[in-house]
Amino acid sequence: MKNIAIELQGVSKHYTITNGWTPGLAAAQSTRVDVFENITLNIRQGEIFVLLGPSGCGKSTLLRIMCGLESLSQGNVNLGPGLNHRDISFVFQQFALLPWLTIEENVSLGLIARHVPEQKRKRIVTKELHQFGLNKFAHAYPRALSGGMRQRVGIARALATNPKIIFMDEPFSELDSFTADELRRELLLIWQKRRPTIILVTHLIQEALTLADRIAVLTPRPTHIESIITNPLPRPRNRRAKKFFALEDRLEAMIKP
Amino acid sequence: MHPVSRRRIGIYHSPWHLLITFGFLTVPFVFLLFFARYAHLATDALLAAVMISTWRLIIAYCVAATLAWIMAVTFYHGARATISLPIFDVLQSFPTFALLPVATFLWGPSNVTVILVLIITVIWPIFFSIISSLKMLKHDWQEAATIADLTGWDYLRYFLWPVTVPGLISGSIVGIGNGWEALIATEIIVGLRTGLGEFFQAFAANPQITALGVLGFLILIFTINKLLWLPLLEWSQHETEE
Secondary structure: OOOEEEEEEEEEEEEEEEEOOEOOOEOOEEEEEEEEEEEEEEEEOOOEEEEEOOOOOOHHHHHHHHOOOOOOOEEEEEEOOOOOHHHEEEEOOOOOOOOOOOHHHHHHHHHHHOOOOHHHHHHHHHHHHHHOOOHHHOOOOHHHOOHHHHHHHHHHHHHHOOOOEEEEEOOOOOOOHHHHHHHHHHHHHHHHHHOOEEEEEEOOHHHHHHHOOEEEEEEOOOEEEEEEEEOOOOOOOOOOOHHHHHHHHHHHHHHOO | OOOOOOOOOOOOOOHHHHHHHHHOOHHHHHHHHHHHHHOOOOHHHHHHHHHHHHHHHHHHHHHHHHHHHHHHHHHOOHHHHHHHHHHHHHHHHOOHHHHHHHHHHHHOOOHHHHHHHHHHHHHHHHHHHHHHHHHOOOHHHHHHHHHHOOOHHHHHHHHHHHHHHHHHHHHHHHHHHHHHHHHHHHHHHHOOOOOHHHHHHHOOOOHHHHHHHHHHHHHHHHHHHHHHHHHHHHHHHHHOOO
16 A cells, blocks of 8 residues: 555446336336456556546546546545545546636636745645646636647646546647647657656547556446556657567457457 | 736726716716706705615615625526526516515514615526626636636636626616616605605605606716626626637
8 A cells, every 4th residue: 555546446337317107108116237346556656547448438437536526336445645635636638727717827726726925825736737838828718728738738737736646538639649649749748757646547549658658448338447467668669660569469459349 | 927916997088088978977977956846845855865866876786796606606507506506597587566565564664675676676686687797607617717727716717707797787687677667666665754754755746857867877878888897797708708
C-alpha cells in the first residue's frame, strides 16, 4: 500500500433501466445492466496508467468511479496513504471550462476553493498559464479560444492545485491530430518535472503506447480487465520503432473481439 | 493580472448605447406631462400615482425574486425535486385573485394586501425559469465545480449564481409583465385610494382617457424592457455561451 496511489477492490457497477407503462401497449419493465463486475486494480504513485478499450466498454465510468464523480455498486476505492480528495484533479474530454469565468478565473477555481491567498493564487495561475503560453489570454473568455487552447487551460486548471493524481478522460479526442500530438508532448514534459500519478482513458492504442507506463486493456460484454501490460519502451518513444509496432499489434489483437 | 474578484458587466455596447437607452426613460415622463394637461389632471398627482404603484411592484418583485431563487436552488434536483416540483406546479396554477378576499379580510385595503398578491403573481415565472436554467446545466460544468471542490459561498458566487442569472432575468421579464396587470387589478378590486388602479377606476367612464392611460402604461413597460431587461438578458445569455 505504501507506493499505491489508488486501489480498487472488487469494484462493480450496475444500473437499472426502467421503461414506463403505456396503457394497452407496454408493461412497466426494469432491466439491470451490469457495466462491470469485480474489478481489482492497484495504480502506483507517479506512474502514467492508461485504461485502453473500445468505445462503450465502461472505461470512462471506471475512471469516474475512481475519482468519486460516479457511485459504485459494490467494492471499494481507496486512495493511497496520506492522499485525500483534494489531491486529485480531472481533465475533461470536452474541456468543461466555465464560460462565464475568464481563463485565469477558470484556472484559479481549485485554488479559490482551497482558500489560497490572492497573491499566492496569482503567482500560481501566472506560472501555469505561462507554461502553456496562455498568459496573454488570461482575461479572455473560453469561447474566444481554439479547442487546443481550451484543453491547455483544462490541463493548467488541473495542475494549479498541484495534485498527486490527475484523471484524464480522453483529453485529446476533441482535438486535431497535430494539436493532440503537441499536447501529449507537453503533458509528458510536465509529468517528468512534477511526477504526478496520471490515470488516462483512451481508445487509441498509439496514444496509450506513447504515454503509458502500464496499460490496462478493457474488453466489453461483460467489461473486464483483459490484461495489464507494462510498457517496456524507453522514453522518448519512437512510434516508428519495431518494438512499438509489435506492441501495437499485440494490443490490437487483445481488443479486437 | 487583475484580481479575480473584479467582475465585468458589459450589458451595453458603448457609452452611446447607454446614453440613448437612458434617453428613452424621459419618454414616459414627457407623455405623462402631455397626458396630464389633456386630461386636466394635476401632474404631480398622476406622477405620484405612477410612483406609488411602481414602488409596490418593485418591493413585491424583490421579495418574489429572492424567494424564487432560494426555492429553485433548494428544490431543483434529486429527491427534493421529485417531491416538490409537482406541488409547486399545482400551487402556481392556483388563481392568485382567489386569495384576495382572505388577504383583504386580514390586512384590509392596504399596501400589504397588494404586495402579497403581487408576490404570488410574480414568483412563479421566476421560479420555473430558474429551475429550467438549472435543469439545462451542463453536467461537465457541475463536475468541474465538484472536482475543484467549490463549496459554500465560493460555490454560490462562482457557480450557482452565474448559471441561474439567465433564468432569473427571463423569468423576471414575464413575472413583471404579469405583475403590472395584477397590480392595477388588485388596486381597483381592493379599492385603494392611491396608485394607478385608482386613476383607471376614476376614468373608467371616459374611453379616451383610459386608452391614453393604457398607452402611457405601454410606453413605460417598453422603456423598462429596453432600458433594463433586454440588455440584461442578452448579456446573461452571452455569459453562458461556449
